[in-house]
Amino acid sequence: MGIKSFSELKEKVLKMSAKRVVVAAAHDKDVIESVVESMKVGIVKTPILIGDAQKIENIIKDFGENLNDFEIVDSSSDEESGKLAVKYIKEKKAEILVKGKLETVFYLKPILDKETGIKKSGVLSNLTLFEMPSYHKFISVTDNAIIPVPTMEEKKYIIENTKILYNALEIETPKVALLSALEVINTKVESTIDAACLTQMYQRGQIKGFIIDGPLAYDTAIDKKSADSKKLKGSEVAGDPDILIVPNLESGNILGKAYKFHADAKSGGVVLGASVPVVLNSRSDGADRRFNSMLIARSIAEMV
Template identity: 40%
Template sequence: MQYHNKPYDKLKVGDSAELTRICTEDDFFVFASNSGNHNPLHLSTEDGDGDSVNEAIAPAMFVGALISAVLGNILPGAGTLYKSQSFEFGTRANAGDELAARVTVVEMRASREVVLDTSVIRPRDNAVIVSGSAVVIAPEKEMSFSEIEVPGLVVQRHRHFDALLDRSRPLPPIPTAVVAPEEPNSLGGALLAARETIIKPILIGDPDKIAVAARDLDLTLQDVEIVPVHGHLDAANKAVDLVADGRAEALMKGHLHTDDLLRAALRRDRGLRAGRRFTHVFVMDVPGQPHPLLVTDAAINIEPDLETKIDITQNAIDLAISIGIGAPKVGVLSAVETVNPAIRSSIDAALLSKMAERGQIRGGLVDGPLAMDNAVSLAAARTKGIVSEVAGRADILVVPNLDAGNMLAKQLTYIAHAEAAGVVLGARVPIILNSRADDDKARLASCAVAALHAARMSGKI
C-alpha cells in the first residue's frame, strides 16, 4: 500500500480520513506487555471484576492510540507530530469488535499547527467509543512511502492448553497413581492438578521424602492418600498394582527414571499391555499456531520399524481425537517429500499413507513422505506442487526416529517457546510423562490430556 501525506499548505478545514481495525485478544496482551498496564479486565484469560466472566475489554488508551494511526499514516500523514490530544470515553469495546478511527480538520493555526476532531466508533452499532480533539504539527514537505514492514509479533501465550484445561475441569477427577513424587517439581505438579480438579492423586513412594517436598512447597498433604513404598521400582510396581485393582485410571511419573516406570507397566503379570506398543506423544502448544501440534515418538521407540510406526501413528490419532481434533491430519516426516529408496523413512511414510487409505490405520488422514516445511506450511507445500489435504495442515507429525523427534520437540520448546505435554499411550491407561524441566502449565496440560483420553476411551465423553 502507498501512503501520501498532506503537508500543512495543502490541508484545509473539512479534510477527513479513517482507518478500521478488528481488535483481538492478542492485541490486548501486547498492549499489557508494552505499557505495563496489567489490569485483568483487559485480558481474556482473567476475570477482572469478580463476576465469573473473562471480559477482554479493550484498554482505553489502546483504543485512543488507533487515532494516532490515522494521523501518522494518512492525515496529515508522515512527518506529523503530536502537540496534544484529549479523550472522552463513551462506551467500551471488546475483543472481536471492529473499530473505525476518524479524524477531521477543524482549524488551521500558525506554525503549522492543525486542530482535528477525533473519534473511534464501532460501525456495527455506531457506538462512540471515544471522542476528543488533537493538535498536531503538520509536515512541511509532501512525501509518499510504501507501507513499512515492521517486525511481526508472536504472543507467547498458550491458548490451546488453556482450552484443554477448560475441557478437562468439568470431568470427575481421574484417580492417578503418582510414582515417587519425592521432590518439589513432581509433587507440586500432582498437587496443582488436584487443586484444578483434573486428577485425584495417590502418592506412592517414601513418605518422609514426600513430606519434605511438601514442606519445601509450603503445601499440605491433608486428604491426600499416600502409599508408603521404599525404592523406585517397587513404587512403580505398586502403582501398576493399583491400576490392575481398579483403584487408579492413570499413572504419573514422579522423581524416578522412565525405564523403571515402563518396566513395571510392561511386566507380564498384571501389567498394562493392551495389544499395541507403548508410544510417546508430545502435545505441543506453539505460540502463533492455529491448533495444537502432536509430535511422536520422541521418548520411547529409538529406531522404530514399520510395524512400530503403525502403532505410533494410530495411538497419536486416537489421542488427537480425544483432545478435540475431529479428523486428525497426520504428516509422516522424512528429509524429502518424494519416495527415495535410499531413505528408509520416506519408504515407511509412503507405506503408512497407503495403509491409511486401505483402512489399516483409522480415524485420520495420513500422508507422507513430507518434509517438515511442507507438512506445516501451506506456502511451502504449494511451492513444491504438493496436492494433499494434509500438507501444510498437519496436526500430527510422525518422526523417523527418537533422535529426530526429541530434537524437534526441544527446538519447538526452546526456540519457538512452545509448551509440551507428554503422554505415553498403548497401555491400558494413559501414562503422564513429565520432564524435570516442565513448568506448571506443561504439567497441568499433561494431566488434562491424559484425563480427556481416559474419559473418551472409557466412554465417559
C-alpha cells in the first residue's frame, strides 16, 4: 500500500539513525526551528549552520538550545554561504544539504558547478510531495522549481529521478500522469507530443519501474469519473496518480500553491538528481513545511 501521509513517513524515519545536515544561510527563525525539531526527534545530529553567526547564535539562544550542539560557520554573503555548504557536502562532513534564507540562484549555482558541484543525474529536478484531505494518498508535483520548460529528454530524467523517493515511500511501481491541457495529441501543443512519446517509451520498455500515461488533462488525471466520461477507461493512471509531471515550471509552481492555499495541503519538497538529498525551501516556508522536507530528505539519504 505504501506510505500515504507525513505522520506515516515520520514514523518510518524515526527508526533511522540521525544524519548531519548543512544549512546555507541559516540565520532565520523558521529555518533553525525546523532544524531544532529535527534534532529533538533524532533525525539530525550536530547540524552545520552557515550564515550570519551572531544572528544564528541569538536565534538558538531564543529557543533555549545549547550552542555546543551546533557547528556555526560565519559567512558574509549568500553567495559564500551557498559555496561553503556544497564544500561541506563534497568533503563528506554532512549528508543532507538544506536551503536557508538565501536566493535560489546562490544555492543552486554551486550545486550545479561542473567542477565542484554535486549533480549526479542528467538533470536536477524539484519534487513537492502533498498530503491533502481531498486525495486518498500522497501526490507529488515535479519539476516545479528548477527547469523552466523541460525537453522530452529532460522529462524522462525527471520521471526517473522520482524512483528513489517512491522506493522510500514503499511504492514499488508509482503511477505517473503526464499533464497537458488535453488528452489527445495536438501538434501545436508540444506537451501533448512529449507526453505521447514518453508513454510510448514506457510501453516499449525504455522507461522501467513506473506506470505512465499521457497526455492527460488535470481533471482526467486526478478524477476517475472525468476520465471515464472522456473514454479513458483503460488508463491505469487516471484517477489514481502518484506523480504529476507538469509541462513547465510555471504550471507546477501554480498547481503547488493552489494545493497549499485552497486544498489544505501539507507539503514538503526535495531536489532529486544530486549526490545527496537537497532541500530547496522557499524563503516564505514555515517551520512545518521545512520539517516535512527534512523527513523526505532523511528518508532517501542512504539511497542516493
